[in-house]
Amino acid sequence: MNANEIACGSPLALALDDYPVPPLSAGFADRVLAAAETRVAPLPELRRSGSGRGWRLGRRIAIGAACFGALATAAAAMGVLERIDIAMPSPHKVWASLTGTHTPVAAAATAVPVVRQPDTAAAAIAPVVIDGPIDTPEELGEAFRRIDEVRQGRIEARRALTGQRIDRAIERRRTAGLPVPTPEQEARLRQQIDEAQALRVQHADDRMAARRAELERKIENGEALTREDFAGERSADPAVAERRARLKELRAMTPQQRRETFRNLPAAQPGVKRRVSSSASGARARSRSSPAASAAAGLKN
């Protein structure tokens, strides 16, 4: 027996026991039965019971996540995230990070600059579509416009590169403690370079004007222009043709095969290697210095 329990026979127990309960009144059961007969039926259960709590909670979480996503998307679209220094990767970068591949978006954008839509308002209003060989003055004008666009971009890039090279050279000399040109000397140097460049461009313009006049005459005569008209006629010299074929063959090889080919060249032809390499570098130089030809090549490809 617990010490805290009320012991039977104790004064407290005697006092508590003296508490009789009056019995229920007579006919209590009959009254309850009569009340049960006339009792209104209980209300139906609420549809939402305790068992559905988990789903309700899950639904609230889903709604909250959807609202957060919508707000985040709206903020990203309005540029709010960039304003508070949160970097937003582009879809291309995200896709590349997921798949581990790099999409050739940038390469494609730089590889076909000639097929971009014209920027001028007039061209935007009535864009000229070159379909097949160039045989109308409009198509020829569009081809010239694209060529000029690419050429102008290259001239600008070349000028910027020249300026950077001058700056780097001066900086190197300054770092090495060598005397650097004064601002007057530097300005004179840049002016000389610009003049040389302008002269070069002028010569190229003259050549291009003559060539374009020839092409326009062809169009007026009803001839259709092909890729070769823009790239220029190839030399009929058999040595040049042989060199071109050899270059083509070398380009198709792997670097290892190419090295092996160079090593296996006969000793009696010591100038071949030099000739081949010089012709390769010459071809690269020609392709660099002839924007019209490459632009036309890209245009017709």
Place this chain on the structure above:
Amino acid sequence: MNAIGEPSTTALPNAGSGGDAALAARLAARDPGALREAIGLHAAMLNRIAYRLTGDAHEAEDIVQEACLRLWDQAPKIAARHPIGSQAAATLRLGGWLNRVVTNLSIDRLRRARRLSGGEVPDSEDDAPLADALIEADQRNCSARALIAALPERQRAAIVLTYYEELPNATAAEALGMNIKAFESLLLRARTALRTAFAAHAEGGTS
């Protein structure tokens, strides 16, 4: 037998053997005889609990009636949860369910009466047989009633269920909707308060 010589109804003849499930099934089938049988089995104990908690015979009878009607209303649901022959049917105890309902109803009415009026619930005058008998009865039981009425509602219920009705602590805790540890703590506080009040009452009587 309990402390005051009344028969204990905690161990009912059909409790725990599936008899309550059968009774619930009959109640669910809207058998008036089943309700009469349930009243006969449990009403006396329910009346004692309600009376000792509220201190009013009419209030106690109302509470018992309300509990019996709730049993009538809830019988279909109870019978569905405890189908006859199942393992759940063997554990069904309508007496425990009714104890819980009566205890909660009594505590609710006590709290409501305390909110509505500061005084005690008035005694009934209809059942008083004679004035001298009433005075004598009051003198006899005023001490116990005052002691019980001085306790807070839940402590009062703990004393009524365990001392007067001799229910096990676990059953009484279930009737109050508490776990066993919390109920034992409540019961300890109730007994301590009862002893303190009785000692104070005794000192007041002797001085």
